[in-house]
Amino acid sequence: MTARTPADSRRTEARTSPFPPILVTGGTGTLGRQVIARLTARGLRARALSRHPGDDTDLVEYCTGDLDTGAGVGAAVKGVLLVIHCAGARVGDDRKAATLVAAARPAGVQHLVNISVVGADRVPVKSSIDRAMFGYFASKLAAEAVIAGSGIPWTTLRATQFHELVLITARAMAKLPVVPVPAARFQPVAGAEVAERLVELALGEPAGLAPDIAGPRIYPMRDLVRSYVQARGLHRVLLPMRMPGAAARAVRAGANLAPESATGRETWEAFLAAQDLGGVRRQVTPSSAGAATG
Numbered sequence: 582m583t584a585r586t587p588a589d590s591r592r593t594e595a596r597t598s599p600f601p602p603i604l605v606t607g608g609t610g611t612l613g614r615q616v617i618a619r620l621t622a623r624g625l626r627a628r629a630l631s632r633h634p635g636d637d638t639d640l641v642e643y644c645t646g647d648l649d650t651g652a653g654v655g656a657a658v659k660g661v662l663l664v665i666h667c668a669g670a671r672v673g674d675d676r677k678a679a680t681l682v683a684a685a686r687p688a689g690v691q692h693l694v695n696i697s698v699v700g701a702d703r704v705p706v707k708s709s710i711d712r713a714m715f716g717y718f719a720s721k722l723a724a725e726a727v728i729a730g731s732g733i734p735w736t737t738l739r740a741t742q743f744h745e746l747v748l749i750t751a752r753a754m755a756k757l758p759v760v761p762v763p764a765a766r767f768q769p770v771a772g773a774e775v776a777e778r779l780v781e782l783a784l785g786e787p788a789g790l791a792p793d794i795a796g797p798r799i800y801p802m803r804d805l806v807r808s809y810v811q812a813r814g815l816h817r818v819l820l821p822m823r824m825p826g827a828a829a830r831a832v833r834a835g836a837n838l839a840p841e842s843a844t845g846r847e848t849w850e851a852f853l854a855a856q857d858l859g860g861v862r863r864q865v866t867p868s869s870a871g872a873a874t875g
C-alpha cells in the first residue's frame with residue numbers, strides 16, 4: 582500500500598467539502614486552465630464552463646454551456662458562490678458577461694471576478710476601422726460595465742497581453758515570407774502570473790477595479806516577432822505597417838501599456854526559451870530581441 586501524501590488528503594477533504602465549487606468560465610482556455618490548476622493546488626474544487634466537454638477529475642467538474650446563447654449557463658452557476666470569469670473571444674464579451682450575470686444573480690453568487698484588458702478604457706473605438714481592428718477593447722470595457730452594474734460584488738483585473746497570445750500571433754505572422762508588422766508596442770505578461778493574481782483576488786474580498794497586471798518589459802511588436810523568427814532559425818522580411826484610425830493611434834501612443842504596473846516577473850525571452858518551437862533553435866538575447874524600451 583502506498584503512503585498518503587498531503588495532496589491526497591487535500592483531494593479527499595475537497596471531495597467531501599461542504600463548500601461549493603468555484604466556477605471558472607473558460608476553464609479550458611489558456612488562462613482558465615491555469616486558474617483551475619492554482620485552485621486545485623490549494624485543494625479547492627472547481628467547475629469549468631466552456632462550450633466543449635472535458636474529463637472530470639477528483640477536483641474539477643466540466644460542464645458544457647454557451648455564454649453567447651445562455652444554453653447550460655443556469656446549471657453551471659447552480660450552488661456556486663464564487664465565479665472567476667475567464668471565458669472570452671475576439672468579439673461579444675459584453676454579451677457573455679450579460680448572460681453570466683443574468684444567471685449568477687438569481688443563483689446567489691457572492692463574488693464575480695472578471696479578467697479584462699489594459700487599455701479597455703483608453704483605446705477609443707468609434708469608427709468602423711477602429712471597430713474592425715480594436716473592437717475587442719470596446720467589448721471588454723462594456724463587459725466591465727455589465728459586471729460593475731450587476732449588483733453582485735465584483736473584482737475586475739486588467740492584464741496586458743499574455744506571452745501565450747504573443748506566441749500564437751508571432752507564429753501566425755511568421756507563416757508569411759514578408760511579414761507586415763504594425764507599429765505598436767506590447768508589455769507581455771505570463772498567463773501563469775495573471776492566473777495566480779486572479780486566484781488571490783478571488784479568495785479575497787471583492788475589490789472593484791484592482792491594480793493592473795503587466796509584464797516586466799515593453800517591446801515594439803517587430804522585436805517580439807523578430808525574436809520568435811530568430812528562435813526558430815527562420816528568415817523573414819519584417820515590413821513596418823502603420824494602421825489607420827484613432828484606436829491604432831492610441832495604441833501607438835501606448836494606451837495598451839501599464840509601465841507603472843510592471844509586476845510580472847517572467848520576461849518574453851524567458852518564456853520563449855522555455856517553449857518547444859520545433860525547427861532550429863537559436864539563442865535569443867535581450868539585445869537581439871530588442872529589449873525593453875519603456
Ligand SMILES: NC(=O)c1ccc[n+]([C@@H]2O[C@H](COP(=O)([O-])OP(=O)(O)OC[C@H]3O[C@@H](n4cnc5c(N)ncnc54)[C@H](OP(=O)(O)O)[C@@H]3O)[C@@H](O)[C@H]2O)c1
Nearest residue numbers: 607609610611612631632633647648649668669742743746
Ligand atoms: N490572451 C491575452 O493576452 C489576454 C490579455 C488580457 C485579457 N485576456 C482575457 O482573458 C480571458 C481568457 O483569455 P485566454 O487567452 O485564456 O482565451 P482562450 O485561450 O481563447 O480561452 C477562452 C475560453 O473561453 C471559452 N469560451 C469562448 N467562448 C465561449 C462561450 N460563448 N461560452 C462559453 N465559453 C466560451 C473557451 O472554451 P470553448 O471554446 O470550448 O467554449 C475557452 O475555454 C478572455 O476574457 C480575454 O479577453 C486575455
